Amino acid sequence: MINEENKELAHRQHVKYFMRFLNILPSSLSSHDSTRVTIAYFSVAGLDVLGSITSISIELRSRIIDWLYLLQVQPRKSDGDMSTCGFQGSSTINIELDNANSHYRCGHLAMTYTALCTLLALGDDLSRVNRKAIINGVKALQTEEGNFSATLSGCESDMRFVYCAACISYILNDWSGFNVEKATDYIIKCMGYDYGIAQCPELESHGGTTYCALATLSLTNRLDKLSEYQMDSLRRWLVFRQVDGFQGRPNKPVDTCYSFWVGASLKMLDILHLTNYNSNKRYVYETQDYVVGGFSKWPDTCTDPMHTYLGLAGLSLIGESGLLEIVPTLNITRRAYDHLKSLHQKWDSEL
Numbered sequence: 001m002i003n004e005e006n007k008e009l010a011h012r013q014h015v016k017y018f019m020r021f022l023n024i025l026p027s028s029l030s031s032h033d034s035t036r037v038t039i040a041y042f043s044v045a046g047l048d049v050l051g052s053i054t055s056i057s058i059e060l061r062s063r064i065i066d067w068l069y070l071l072q073v074q075p076r077k078s079d080g081d082m083s084t085c086g087f088q089g090s091s092t093i094n095i096e097l098d099n100a101n102s103h104y105r106c107g108h109l110a111m112t113y114t115a116l117c118t119l120l121a122l123g124d125d126l127s128r129v130n131r132k133a134i135i136n137g138v139k140a141l142q143t144e145e146g147n148f149s150a151t152l153s154g155c156e157s158d159m160r161f162v163y164c165a166a167c168i169s170y171i172l173n174d175w176s177g178f179n180v181e182k183a184t185d186y187i188i189k190c191m192g193y194d195y196g197i198a199q200c201p202e203l204e205s206h207g208g209t210t211y212c213a214l215a216t217l218s219l220t221n222r223l224d225k226l227s228e229y230q231m232d233s234l235r236r237w238l239v240f241r242q243v244d245g246f247q248g249r250p251n252k253p254v255d256t257c258y259s260f261w262v263g264a265s266l267k268m269l270d271i272l273h274l275t276n277y278n279s280n281k282r283y284v285y286e287t288q289d290y291v292v293g294g295f296s297k298w299p300d301t302c303t304d305p306m307h308t309y310l311g312l313a314g315l316s317l318i319g320e321s322g323l324l325e326i327v328p329t330l331n332i333t334r335r336a337y338d339h340l341k342s343l344h345q346k347w348d349s350e351l
Contacts, residue, residue, distance in 0.1 A: 007282075009315070009322050010290045014308065015052045017293030018043040021305050022060065028302075036090040037071065040064060041114035042305035048121045048333045049312050049324050061122050068115050069128050073107045073137075082136035084152050087115035107137050108151045109164040116171050120336045126343060131172045138165050139177030146179065146186030147200070158199040159190060163212035166219045167330055173344050175220075184222045187213045191226075194250075195233035207241055207248035210234070211261040214268050215329045231269070238266050242275050245283030255297050256287045256307045259314025264328035267317055277318045284311050 020026075021043040025036065032039060044064070047053050056064070071088040075081060086107015112134060119126060141148045141161070148161035162183055169178045189201045190213065196205025197213040217223045226234070241247050246258035259280055266272040286299040287307070294303025295311035313331065316323040325334040332340075 007285055009320065010288060010293055011050060011052075011322055013290065013293030014312070015047060015050055015055050015293075017303070017308065018046045018050075018305070019055060022056065022064070029304075034089050034092050035111065037068065037087060037111045037118070038089065038114050039305055040068075041118045042309040044118045044121045045332065046305065046309040046312055048336060049309070049316055049326060051322070051324050053121065053123075053335075056122070065119060065122055065124050068119060071111070071115065072128075072130065073105050074130060075133050082133045083140035085130065085133035085137035086112040086151075106151050106153045107134070108155075109138070109141060109148060109161045109168065110150060112137075113164040113167045113171075116168065117330070117332050117336070120171070120332060120340050123339065126172075129172070131174060134168065135172060135174045135177040137177075138168055141165065142177075142179055142182065144182075146182030146184075148183075159187070159197070159209040159212045160199070162186065163216050166216040170219045170330065171340060173347055178220075180220045180222065183216065184220065184225050187217060188225065191230065191234075194237055195230060196237045196249075197234075204249060205237065207238075207246065207258050207262045207265070210238065211265045214265050215331075218268050218329050235266075235269055235271055238262055238269070239271065239274055242280065244279045246280065253298065254283060256284055256295050256314070257297070257310040259284050260310040260317065260326075260331075263314050263317045264326070264331070267328045272317060280318060281315065281320065284315055287311065 021039055025033065025039065029039065044056070047055055068087065071091060073085050073088060075085060084106045086109065088105065089108055089111040116129070140152055142165070143149065143157055147157045147159065148165045149155050149157040150161050165178055166183070169175045187197065190198045192198055192205040194205055197210040198205050199209045217225065241258065241262045243254050245254035245256065246262040247254045248258050248261065263272060266275060284295065287296045289296070289303050294308045296303045297307050312323060313326050316326045317328065327334055327337045330337065
């Protein structure tokens, strides 16, 4: 149980917590070396929602931006092929093997999405993003089913990457690489008998993939493709995910991250107000480490950057003081979103 002392946000500790991850990757996360971009995203986005993006010095901000651009996979020099374009998760596999290097450098949808979000949060103008190449990379990853593979080098294909592809297309203001109708059909096929939405057709409904599906439908203006009965049943399924905090599936323990995944889904459907904010807030604060900062999945367990950021994002959705507003569809702050819209206006004026 939490005591009176740490019912409030440990703002200063959380800022220090995220800054540590931007300076060095702890040994506890060494197995995540190939996905460093996601750790940078959770840390930068976490500082942003805390209203503390200025804690990142201009020099460090510049280093992070330059590092991200080093991870951008450009078209093949030999033939201009763009099918592998996007962002990598780290520089781990950027080794020189004569002409074979092109076989190892390959963009990944989740890394591309989080890299773009990180650049936006840092105030970058995306001028070094090869938008045409990335959109072609997205197009190469959509399957006949309508979903997306994560990477051309071979990976699972499911709802997570449909969402990443939708976000990339929205951020780059170009939907030419995303077949909206096929993706919409795929999402509807993934709705289960209980009206939650799964990773793939006929799998178990899940709070995280329901979020990915709803955000994709929202970004593509296709929410009206769900019937009123489907929408009402989905709303019911989502509201029933609250125990004190939120769970991702029926009969599973609550978890800090679902305060965002389920909370943002409810927000997109305009029914978050039907949940118990105080109960949700109480659970999230039970997972807060008041001494060194961070939030964990469950009370009395180790904190990590993902649950820390998503815990803060979930608290932002219910209006917790001291946090910036989150745009639920893209999972970035309103501040970063406004910056993105200014870039869209600039690109449109250049056409």
